[in-house]
Amino acid sequence: MSLLVVGSVALDTVETPFGKAADALGGSALFFSVAASLFCPVKLVGVVGEDYPLEQLDFLRERGVDLSGLERRPGESFHWAGSYSYDLNTRETLETRLGVFAEFEPDVPEKFRDAEFVFLGNIDPTQQYAVLDQVRAPRLIGCDTMNYWIERTRTELLRTLERVDILFVNDSEARQLAGDYNLTRAARWIQERGPRFVVVKKGEHGAALFARDWVFFAPGYPLEEVFDPTGAGDAFAGGFLGYLSWVGSEEPEELRRAMIYGSVLGSYAVEAFSIDRFRNLDANEVAERAREFRDMTAFEIALQRAPDA
């Protein structure tokens, strides 16, 4: 199966209580790709300016990420700067310079248009919609968004969601989008507007997958040191859709495993600045952490011994 991602390719300056990284590789499409490419080839569509250190993306190419849809334009790349509080639960944006990303109108190369799995990273919903007009017969469409778009382009976002199969949001975004504090009801609300599946990411509290008639929960991986949360959500989506694309199935059993691989890849994202943790990450480590997730959640109910007191 072929997997297409459209999203930001940025340079991030991040301060956490543990240190600082300046102008490091970042952006939703990049975090998605480093995670997904552990499972399958990835086709990336994005834009960077003249200042982007493209040579630093060579290791992505070696991992099977096709960067021929990464446009280079006159001007500055997307720069984001932020800092995290000590508890790493609140993030302050210090600076956003959109640069060439402000005028980003994704142009999906002809050879990418037969992609079967598509991930619409966190960009303007109108541009997400335009991407869907360019891919011919996608089998499964995943989509991310954020409070900025929910507040400013609600109508356009809802129009895009009508065509989306899986929405990836964090818990506060789900609540904001549906206008309902209760997450279960919020997920139903979203499902009534298009997405068959809603994946709610809850940081240290894990993630929930709401299908029409079932739900699946994955815990947060219990890290003693959370180094830099930037990109964890995109790495989650990359692990999730990378795995599904690799197995070529969206059966419930595979979606459950996709939740685990998403959680695994998301957990690696926070262990280092930028995409650094993914540079030498291999399939054995991923499989080992997936087994840890199983050990952290598996139990047997002895049906014949149900309490009868």
Added chain:
Amino acid sequence: MSLLVVGSVALDTVETPFGKAADALGGSALFFSVAASLFCPVKLVGVVGEDYPLEQLDFLRERGVDLSGLERRPGESFHWAGSYSYDLNTRETLETRLGVFAEFEPDVPEKFRDAEFVFLGNIDPTQQYAVLDQVRAPRLIGCDTMNYWIERTRTELLRTLERVDILFVNDSEARQLAGDYNLTRAARWIQERGPRFVVVKKGEHGAALFARDWVFFAPGYPLEEVFDPTGAGDAFAGGFLGYLSWVGSEEPEELRRAMIYGSVLGSYAVEAFSIDRFRNLDANEVAERAREFRDMTAFEIALQRAPDA
């Protein structure tokens, strides 16, 4: 196995966005007992005043709760009044009248002193300690506490914890007690002070059991209507220790199941005011919801198909 609980027996006045209950049955020992008694007989030690409607506790007796350790004293019962915000995540205490509970010095009846499983409900740590001096050879001691005791009687609480096997706390209490925002490190800190096991309750986000060398996560049951969260933590502890006491084991596999039964009983607590949801709850419903928990978390990792891209 015999299970002893020492804690409050109160009259609660609760306002939620869904309604109001005045002077309804409440208190940690009561919520614990209605849950635990689904699995095994329970021996309760507590105190009430002359105003307590003891006849309303008859259904507990029928369920196998021995109330002969429930003292009745001249004066008023413990009254608590609180209201929940619309999101049910913040609770405001409107009134606390301790009444006879202020002078509560648990006197464990002779016939209860051989209890093998003990739950110290959320009371003064000095009184919790005094209970442990009265039971002869407890096999497993569970303990609850709250921010009030952590702030005011820290030394006494730490002294009690030295003798405790399982501490039940919510996430903010774990962080406050350990002085560490990271829950995994906070649990380690607590374990170094006595408890072999730390159960961290996280409301809608589920619960985590930290053992010395493993961890287990149970999700929150996805309720579309959370009616009244009062007592959910005590019902969780009741389901947890009731199950363990019933099977008479603290093997890891049983502790994992105990986490699920705790989650099941906690989820029932919030579905109605007071202990009302437990009045007609039977073992079949409990077993059915435990199976739902399994369906919400179980997955298989196909080891031979680990990604090798």
